[in-house]
Amino acid sequence: MTKRLVLFGPPGSGKDTQGSLISTKLGIPHIASGSALREEIANGTDIGKRFQSLINGGNLVPDEFMFEFLEKLLSRYSLQNGFVLNGFPRTVPQAEFLDAYLLKNAASVDLVVSLVVDESEIVKRLSGRRTCENCGAVYNVYYYPPKVEGICDICGGKIYQRDDDSEESVKKRIKVYGDETLPLFTYYSDKKLLYEVDGLGTVDEVNSRIMEILNDRN
Ligand code: G5P
Numbered sequence: 302m303t304k305r306l307v308l309f310g311p312p313g314s315g316k317d318t319q320g321s322l323i324s325t326k327l328g329i330p331h332i333a334s335g336s337a338l339r340e341e342i343a344n345g346t347d348i349g350k351r352f353q354s355l356i357n358g359g360n361l362v363p364d365e366f367m368f369e370f371l372e373k374l375l376s377r378y379s380l381q382n383g384f385v386l387n388g389f390p391r392t393v394p395q396a397e398f399l400d401a402y403l404l405k406n407a408a409s410v411d412l413v414v415s416l417v418v419d420e421s422e423i424v425k426r427l428s429g430r431r432t433c434e435n436c437g438a439v440y441n442v443y444y445y446p447p448k449v450e451g452i453c454d455i456c457g458g459k460i461y462q463r464d465d466d467s468e469e470s471v472k473k474r475i476k477v478y479g480d481e482t483l484p485l486f487t488y489y490s491d492k493k494l495l496y497e498v499d500g501l502g503t504v505d506e507v508n509s510r511i512m513e514i515l516n517d518r519n
């Protein structure tokens with residue numbers, strides 16, 4: 302089964318949700334640049350302080366900085382047996398950087414799954430999203446509420462709303478996605494790696510669609 306994949310899609314399309322599921326099912330690391338950056342903010346590191354307002358406002362962290370950050374993040378994992386990347390690459394230069402990094406490490410991207418979700422659904426999902434501050438589990442007050450309000454079902458941690466899920470910031474993130482990330486669509490379809498998956502429906506339905514593609518690729 303194909304195990305080296307990139308999850309691609311607009312904000313709120315379900316990259317974190319599917320990334321965690323695929324990682325558990327296939328026993329491969331789920332590497333998420335957005336979570337790694339939010340961890341820096343939560344820990345009050347220099348990086349967190351430097352980029353906090355930019356991230357909360359829905360802008361991308363500049364590529365010049367992300368190359369170094371991604372290199373450090375990737376170096377924590379052994380990539381040969383597979384991986385699921387979420388949140389990066391986010392720009393064409395980041396995709397080129399990733400290809401070069403993987404080549405040096407005897408790996409490559411085998412498949413890019415693009416989750417397709419329309420804008421009205423994105424707005425609904427992001428306004429209802431809640432996240433566990435302890436284990437990172439993702440909930441939704443409309444679709445997937447925790448059993449007890451404000452408390453994580455899995456670890457009992459406190460549930461919070463992301464700072465970049467304000468209406469204004471979501472609008473900005475959708476625009477930035479169109480301007481800076483969508484060109485990757487052509488980058489990966491030219492390499493015949495891109496598969497579009499309908500991201501609407503339940504989490505299990507979307508996951509079945511992805512698993513079917515992963516199975517078919519062998
Ligand atoms: P992130 O963290 O990469 P985004 O904006 O790309 O953030 P986001 O918002 O994290 O993406 P997601 O992961 O695609 O969305 O979606 P999710 O959290 O799994 O699901 C969203 C909601 O929908 C949840 O409530 C969930 O329960 C529900 N849901 C999920 N799937 C389904 C489904 O199938 N059905 C239903 N009904 N509901 C579902 O990046 C954040 C910021 O970090 C910086 C940037 O500033 C960025 O804006 N950053 C980078 N900057 C530069 N380069 C990079 N590589 C960067 N990476 C991060």
Ligand code: MG
Pocket residue numbers: 316317335388
């Ligand atoms: Mg995410």
